[in-house]
Amino acid sequence: MKTLRVELGDRGYPIFIGQGLMGQAExxxxxxxxxxxxxxxxxxxxxxxxxxxxAAFAEFDVKSVILPDGEVYKTLETLNLIFDELIxxxxxxxxxxxxxxxxxxxDMTGFAAACFQRGVKFIQMPTTLLxxxxxxxxxxxxxxxxxxxxxxxAFHQPECVVIDTETLNTLEDRQLSAGLAxxxxxxxxxxxxxxxxxxxxxERLMNRDPEALSYxxxxxxxxxxxxxAKDEKEAGLRALFNLGHTFGHxxxxxxxxxxxxxxxxxSAGTMQAMYLSKLLGHLSEGDVTRVQSLFERVNLPVKPPTxxxxxxxxxxxxxxxxxxxxxxxxxxxxxxxxxxxxxTGDYPGHFLEKxxxxxx
Amino acid sequence: MKTLRVELGDRGYPIFIGQGLMGQAExxxxxxxxxxxxxxxxxxxxxxxxxxxxAAFAEFDVKSVILPDGEVYKTLETLNLIFDELIxxxxxxxxxxxxxxxxxxxDMTGFAAACFQRGVKFIQMPTTLLxxxxxxxxxxxxxxxxxxxxxxxAFHQPECVVIDTETLNTLEDRQLSAGLAxxxxxxxxxxxxxxxxxxxxxERLMNRDPEALSYxxxxxxxxxxxxxAKDEKEAGLRALFNLGHTFGHxxxxxxxxxxxxxxxxxSAGTMQAMYLSKLLGHLSEGDVTRVQSLFERVNLPVKPPTxxxxxxxxxxxxxxxxxxxxxxxxxxxxxxxxxxxxxTGDYPGHFLEKxxxxxx
Numbered sequence: 001m002k003t004l005r006v007e008l009g010d011r012g013y014p015i016f017i018g019q020g021l022m023g024q025a026e027x028x029x030x031x032x033x034x035x036x037x038x039x040x041x042x043x044x045x046x047x048x049x050x051x052x053x054x055a056a057f058a059e060f061d062v063k064s065v066i067l068p069d070g071e072v073y074k075t076l077e078t079l080n081l082i083f084d085e086l087i088x089x090x091x092x093x094x095x096x097x098x099x100x101x102x103x104x105x106x107d108m109t110g111f112a113a114a115c116f117q118r119g120v121k122f123i124q125m126p127t128t129l130l131x132x133x134x135x136x137x138x139x140x141x142x143x144x145x146x147x148x149x150x151x152x153x154a155f156h157q158p159e160c161v162v163i164d165t166e167t168l169n170t171l172e173d174r175q176l177s178a179g180l181a182x183x184x185x186x187x188x189x190x191x192x193x194x195x196x197x198x199x200x201x202x203e204r205l206m207n208r209d210p211e212a213l214s215y216x217x218x219x220x221x222x223x224x225x226x227x228x229a230k231d232e233k234e235a236g237l238r239a240l241f242n243l244g245h246t247f248g249h250x251x252x253x254x255x256x257x258x259x260x261x262x263x264x265x266x267s268a269g270t271m272q273a274m275y276l277s278k279l280l281g282h283l284s285e286g287d288v289t290r291v292q293s294l295f296e297r298v299n300l301p302v303k304p305p306t307x308x309x310x311x312x313x314x315x316x317x318x319x320x321x322x323x324x325x326x327x328x329x330x331x332x333x334x335x336x337x338x339x340x341x342x343x344t345g346d347y348p349g350h351f352l353e354k355x356x357x358x359x360x
Numbered sequence: 361m362k363t364l365r366v367e368l369g370d371r372g373y374p375i376f377i378g379q380g381l382m383g384q385a386e387x388x389x390x391x392x393x394x395x396x397x398x399x400x401x402x403x404x405x406x407x408x409x410x411x412x413x414x415a416a417f418a419e420f421d422v423k424s425v426i427l428p429d430g431e432v433y434k435t436l437e438t439l440n441l442i443f444d445e446l447i448x449x450x451x452x453x454x455x456x457x458x459x460x461x462x463x464x465x466x467d468m469t470g471f472a473a474a475c476f477q478r479g480v481k482f483i484q485m486p487t488t489l490l491x492x493x494x495x496x497x498x499x500x501x502x503x504x505x506x507x508x509x510x511x512x513x514a515f516h517q518p519e520c521v522v523i524d525t526e527t528l529n530t531l532e533d534r535q536l537s538a539g540l541a542x543x544x545x546x547x548x549x550x551x552x553x554x555x556x557x558x559x560x561x562x563e564r565l566m567n568r569d570p571e572a573l574s575y576x577x578x579x580x581x582x583x584x585x586x587x588x589a590k591d592e593k594e595a596g597l598r599a600l601f602n603l604g605h606t607f608g609h610x611x612x613x614x615x616x617x618x619x620x621x622x623x624x625x626x627s628a629g630t631m632q633a634m635y636l637s638k639l640l641g642h643l644s645e646g647d648v649t650r651v652q653s654l655f656e657r658v659n660l661p662v663k664p665p666t667x668x669x670x671x672x673x674x675x676x677x678x679x680x681x682x683x684x685x686x687x688x689x690x691x692x693x694x695x696x697x698x699x700x701x702x703x704t705g706d707y708p709g710h711f712l713e714k715x716x717x718x719x720x
Contacts, residue, residue: 034687035687076436076439076440079436080436083505083511083512084505087505087507087508087511087681088507090680090681090685092683092685092686092687092688093683093685093686094686094687114514115475115502115512115513115514116511116512117511117513117683118500118502118510118513118514118515118593118683119514119515119593140478142475142478145443145444145447147447147448148447151443151447151476151477152443152475152476153475153477153478154474154475154478154479154514155478155479233478233479320450321447321450323452323453323477323478325450325452325453326452326453326454327394327395327452327454
């Protein structure tokens, strides 16, 4: 087992990464303060891991709530199912919530923990690659609004993150690929060495080589933990993690939540950001091809959807709702070079339109 | 105009108290950081004060949303109306929300500000006595759940609180009385001198004497600001403000939100706490009568409802959902003496039942 740490003073916490961590009561018990534990999971994960997870918390008063699965359910309405359980079962302020599932489960459980009685503790137990390398670390929680992703939420850090890499054995291929989009992102924004490692080892990851997966998760979490420690509330640096996300969120919400997986939107969106970075003269044609090639080896989409509903104007309208918008300007994460990202609102508007038109 | 300050380091803020502050653009403009302002108000307050409030923010891009009025609408569903407006109108992270109304409006607007894009700024402009002396100060925000008051929320401090005492001229008598319940509370928990002042001046307050009202508001805000500065997140001391609230919340939710006003529940609930404090030997019969007499002079209920749905068991069940419950114990705010409150879970259970039975 590897242990990393998110250094955030009295809100700091460990990330445990290893095989078979799910059932280890000794690992998690010191992170539960009161007697009451509510495991929040979904209809896909519950049959696979709920009983192992319950066993780890057997010495507490454990209850569980099983939500419907999918991004389309990441709403205030579904969140209310968690509150119904907490309040109906008389959970008090000293309780602990456990997020057992992927990014949607983690984001909603964390947000429920942030809001229930104005804040209770929670633990992340991510079971998808995407949530293990990205969403379970850093305390961003929330739900979607029909007009924009993650528009309603809170910063609320977990007590610890338990990444059991064995859960990846049951992950479907499409979800594995989607998770790799976020892994590749870390290489692109700040870690050229990791990007080069990924180019050499991407097939091992696709074949679920445990050692390769462990390394990729650890390095991703390390990259994320470092930036979160410097910029918890996204005053600056942390926005770099949103490479491809402004384009990607537009695709996700424009196509209807759940039709494009988050990682798929990020993949296509990152390629749009690559193309715009090329128009600005930062990247060469060869750089763009190099990144595209890596996404393609992971079976991820590299172009946005071509449906009529996602024409340029619709795309721009969706992007204009992004959280990075300031005074009407769509700020984007772009690359200076592979391994060096920056945030800017200072680019010629016609370059953005050219990107939407030409990178199809 | 008087200015108080809630000392909370970089989350500290001023409370302005005075006549005709509503329309003063100079007073508020420095507390708005971006260009976008959303005024959140309700159907009762909008016809009275919305245009004056809009005028104060005329130099910004001002929009407004008018919610239905009343505690029964303090829900996640109504909260979503604020998000619809914010997202539909493309409000960005630099926006400022204005809570123009009573406690329900302030709690919901503050919670929306806490959650929109994971946190934006807001200003409290309370227009009822209750919100001016209590709910607008201290950063407690949230909504109700059918099974419990304020169960879903956040601590989120405003940028400033603007108390225009002229708004009390349009307040209906029942609302004025409800607000006085919270004013009396400050005297009871920590300020015997203020309690004695209230005994002498309660008719001036009922007659809306501007000078007396200003003094009562100022003293209440000062009492509240001091404790909030010491205990922002209610780790201890701040719980004292909940005198009468565990009983009172049970009445409010048991009778259906809005049928008993919050201040009415607090009045009857405080008398239940007085009776229990007497059973414990802290208060004399004379103390209880003295407090009862003050509430009666304000036309507030001093006994809980006698309907069948609020029998002892129902009352206890509702109280068991309170946020102060720890490990199954209902913790209560009681008095050692008039002007000296304390929080305890250590009282004989049959005294609580005796109180429910006998103080009817």
